[in-house]
């Protein structure tokens with residue numbers, strides 16, 4: 001497709017999404033801005049995917065979370081973390097909506113932060129030695145992470161988590177679930193996250209999830225990963 005036509009379509013799509021999202025932008029949860037431009041992760045993650053992923057998918061999670069909570073002002077002061085940690089205490093009729101959309105909002109917010117333009121960060125020596133301590137080598141760590149990403153059946157996420165005692169481990173969750181939810185006993189804080197939903201890669205990689213997962217390493221913001229892990 002002609003580049004000008006493609007850019008015009010993207011701009012138009014963006015305007016429509018912005019108009020729609022403004023129209024529905026009520027409630028306390030907001031779509032965070034990306035810390036870089038939509039084309040910043042090219043060629044590993046294309047700008048069209050980033051635009052649709054952020055203004056389409058993530059915005060929809062935010063809108064649907066706000067909608068679920070609309071009739072429940074007692075939860076309007078709760079952060080998304082608190083909502084997910086105490087999912088079981090919420091009224092039963094909104095638990096699924098908060099699980100899916102609150103999870104989607106939390107997961108994507110972290111995902112945008114732990115990525116950045118290729119070549120803009122390097123792994124700190126402290127983070128590198130922690131990964132080697134728990135996985136044997138950086139290559140071994142990447143292999144295990146990729147295996148979890150490719151092995152997740154259907155849609156979900158892969159995490160690198162750090163326990164309070166410093167242990168690093170890899171886990172995967174289905175759909176928009178994450179370690180905050182009471183259905184899981186995943187100890188620790190996520191310091192790296194990868195979205196393996198098809199909407200994250202299908203335009204560029206089609207059914208080749210493995211290609212997307214390998215490309216992801218080029219756009220990891222290792223400075224942010226180190227910061228989240230306290231390295």
Ligand SMILES: [Fe+2]
Pocket residue numbers: 053057108195197199200
């Ligand atoms: Fe996503």
